[in-house]
Amino acid sequence: xxxxxxxxxxxxxxxxxxxxxxxNRGLLTEILDAAESFAGVAEQSVKKVPLLRxxxxxxxxxxxxxxxxxxxxxxxxRLSADVLNINISASAAVKxxxxxxxxxxxxxxxxxxxxxxxxxxxxxxxFACKALPHxxxxxxxxxxxxxxxQAMLDMFTIRREKGADFGRxxxxxxxxxxxxxxxxxxxxxxxxxxTGEVRVIAPRTLLPAHVESLGVRVFNDLRxxxxxxxxxxxxxxxxxxxxxxxxxxxxEYYQLYGxxxxxxxxxxxxVTIMHPGPINRGVEMDSQVADGPRSVILQxxxxxxxxxxxxxxxxxxxxxxxxxxxx
Amino acid sequence: xxxxxxxxxxxxxPANQLDEPLDLYISAGQVAAVxxxxxxxxxxxxxxxxxxxxxxxxxxxxxxxxxxxxxxKASIDSECRAAxxxxxxxLCCPPDTxxxxxxxxxxxxxxHRARQTNAxxxxxxxxxxxxxxxxxxxxxxxxxxxxxxxxxxxxxxxxSTLVERRAFEYAATFGLTVFLHASDVALEAGGCAHExxxxxxxxxxxIPEAAETVAVARDLALIEQAGTRAHFCRLSTQRAVRMxxxxxxxxxxxxADVAIPYLHFTEVELSGFSPxxxxxxxxxxxxxxxxxxxxxxxxxxxxxxxxxxPHEPDAKLAPFPITEPGASGxxxxxxxxxxxxxxxxxxxxxxxxxxxxxxxxxxxxxxxxLSAGSPADVCIFDPGATWRLDASSMNSQGTNTPFLGWEMKxxxxxxxxxxxxxxxxxxx
Numbered sequence: 001x002x003x004x005x006x007x008x009x010x011x012x013x014x015x016x017x018x019x020x021x022x023x024n025r026g027l028l029t030e031i032l033d034a035a036e037s038f039a040g041v042a043e044q045s046v047k048k049v050p051l052l053r054x055x056x057x058x059x060x061x062x063x064x065x066x067x068x069x070x071x072x073x074x075x076x077x078r079l080s081a082d083v084l085n086i087n088i089s090a091s092a093a094v095k096x097x098x099x100x101x102x103x104x105x106x107x108x109x110x111x112x113x114x115x116x117x118x119x120x121x122x123x124x125x126x127f128a129c130k131a132l133p134h135x136x137x138x139x140x141x142x143x144x145x146x147x148x149x150q151a152m153l154d155m156f157t158i159r160r161e162k163g164a165d166f167g168r169x170x171x172x173x174x175x176x177x178x179x180x181x182x183x184x185x186x187x188x189x190x191x192x193x194x195t196g197e198v199r200v201i202a203p204r205t206l207l208p209a210h211v212e213s214l215g216v217r218v219f220n221d222l223r224x225x226x227x228x229x230x231x232x233x234x235x236x237x238x239x240x241x242x243x244x245x246x247x248x249x250x251x252e253y254y255q256l257y258g259x260x261x262x263x264x265x266x267x268x269x270x271v272t273i274m275h276p277g278p279i280n281r282g283v284e285m286d287s288q289v290a291d292g293p294r295s296v297i298l299q300x301x302x303x304x305x306x307x308x309x310x311x312x313x314x315x316x317x318x319x320x321x322x323x324x325x326x327x
Numbered sequence: 328x329x330x331x332x333x334x335x336x337x338x339x340x341p342a343n344q345l346d347e348p349l350d351l352y353i354s355a356g357q358v359a360a361v362x363x364x365x366x367x368x369x370x371x372x373x374x375x376x377x378x379x380x381x382x383x384x385x386x387x388x389x390x391x392x393x394x395x396x397x398x399x400k401a402s403i404d405s406e407c408r409a410a411x412x413x414x415x416x417x418l419c420c421p422p423d424t425x426x427x428x429x430x431x432x433x434x435x436x437x438x439h440r441a442r443q444t445n446a447x448x449x450x451x452x453x454x455x456x457x458x459x460x461x462x463x464x465x466x467x468x469x470x471x472x473x474x475x476x477x478x479x480x481x482x483x484x485x486x487s488t489l490v491e492r493r494a495f496e497y498a499a500t501f502g503l504t505v506f507l508h509a510s511d512v513a514l515e516a517g518g519c520a521h522e523x524x525x526x527x528x529x530x531x532x533x534i535p536e537a538a539e540t541v542a543v544a545r546d547l548a549l550i551e552q553a554g555t556r557a558h559f560c561r562l563s564t565q566r567a568v569r570m571x572x573x574x575x576x577x578x579x580x581x582x583a584d585v586a587i588p589y590l591h592f593t594e595v596e597l598s599g600f601s602p603x604x605x606x607x608x609x610x611x612x613x614x615x616x617x618x619x620x621x622x623x624x625x626x627x628x629x630x631x632x633x634x635x636x637p638h639e640p641d642a643k644l645a646p647f648p649i650t651e652p653g654a655s656g657x658x659x660x661x662x663x664x665x666x667x668x669x670x671x672x673x674x675x676x677x678x679x680x681x682x683x684x685x686x687x688x689x690x691x692x693x694x695x696x697l698s699a700g701s702p703a704d705v706c707i708f709d710p711g712a713t714w715r716l717d718a719s720s721m722n723s724q725g726t727n728t729p730f731l732g733w734e735m736k737x738x739x740x741x742x743x744x745x746x747x748x749x750x751x752x753x754x755x
Binding site: 143184 | 522523524526527528529530531532533535599600641644645646647648649
């Protein structure tokens, strides 16, 4: 079954949240609007709403994560759900329990929602295909495929910074597009929201085959790609990319693709600088830029909670069986 | 051994360019005559083939029977019986069993177990290198003596081009055909899907076309150098087909085949992450599919195989990249071959040739034809019978196939191997 059918109910509501591809603009806007209403919750003295009271959410992380897991956890807690964090390192998986057994065992404990991160593309789909009818699956990153809540919090950040009219924006994504699930989700989200122009900037070794088919303009030169840009999203460069002949050195990468004040002069003066974190200072960007006035990197983290609250509540609300009152 | 007359059927024997209503006479396990009864022939058994097609028993150029070593997936017994029910009389097994087919003992074990089933026969490819590790040559002369019909390193890489050259030369010493899986492992880079826009969208590690073309180019150069006879297994790209066509035009002793799934599916099927479409080499583009069909039509590809890879259900119950590749294909080989003729992509005779005399020629075996004196391997099928491929209608132990739920047209009624009825004896 295609991803779109899998994650949307016949009535058009969200059932799972697996990937941005296949969703529609209305749904994305609905998520952003809901996130807007949740953003206020954190500022109240009691940072909780009772929307998911009595629900059990499991954060099932097969890959290390701090930021994503904590913001999912906080989001669930602020929705009054019970949260269980399970970190299954690769070594534990080697002990022999299959993914399906893990899912079935947790389902037997009456879990209502799984937040899943895994190193293999398609894992969230696999869980969604096998999950019981009342169980929702949220993708917290699968291999190189998608990381849809990260993209939504990025869209939320852009909307807060630049307003709701994406049509007049030029957005550039810089760095390791090839291995990035964040980039794929961002590209789909930006295009669904009718962004004026979406660019990717990277050396050829870090671009996937036919990347232009995702709906982006491709640049190999950072300065050229930054010309007149409104938003620049830097991606994290993983150290292991130096092996495998993808890049010669961090030094050369920083020289060519590291974001500095000097290179930023090509962009629009009010350019917004984003990064999904964690940053490699001096590799992807200069500290001066990361900590500068145009950087919204920490706001992204804050907004992450509201956006995840929105996605979780939307996927779960529809799961309440008819007749039982939802809070 | 009974004398058998098969009468009233439409006899199609591409090797002898026959396609007409002819009776077939079988005696002492061999074809005694076609058309006219030999002098003094009296049939012990009469098989009425009215409304049916009578063709040589099918040869599946690549079928993994999983024994020895992976009996949880399938066994020689289960797969030889499944083959018989599917009109296949000869299965050719690659050497990547556990243990590997690199000693006469393993060859003998497989052949012995196959004989015990009293169903289809198995012919075996020996390992090109010891334990398929790509370092030391296997004892090819001993393997040939034990009955191996060729040598192959299956999907395992050779350590260097020097090992490849030496292995080709050594195989050529004994006239052994080398069966090649053309893929450059470094370029494959652990990928699981065709490197193209679908893999890019799905974030699946890609296998570029060049993984195949680089390997074919290297192999062809060494084949020419060593003067060895070679066969390219399961080509997946249009470019590779054209490279082989060029090499054949230049007179190199090379042949090639394609597997059924590559003629029906492309990378597009991967969109839903269904592990049923996980193949190595990967399903490629619509253009590649066209190239493979062209290769079948113009004779560059001279065999069509099922590339049978039965699995236990668990092997496919995981996210796409970590599932095991391959599909179970024995049960659907005949109907899906006939489908090519039904869709006018090949003539019926061309289609039958690809699963009979085509592979027989590659393996240099006397099967796949209905000439007087040749072993009486016969498949009698109802070309109009339709049935649904599902877990209950499949005979293979593995029911992992992307064709599940498809309506199949063409059903085997009788299968004879060496003049023995190995399937359908009780059917009327």
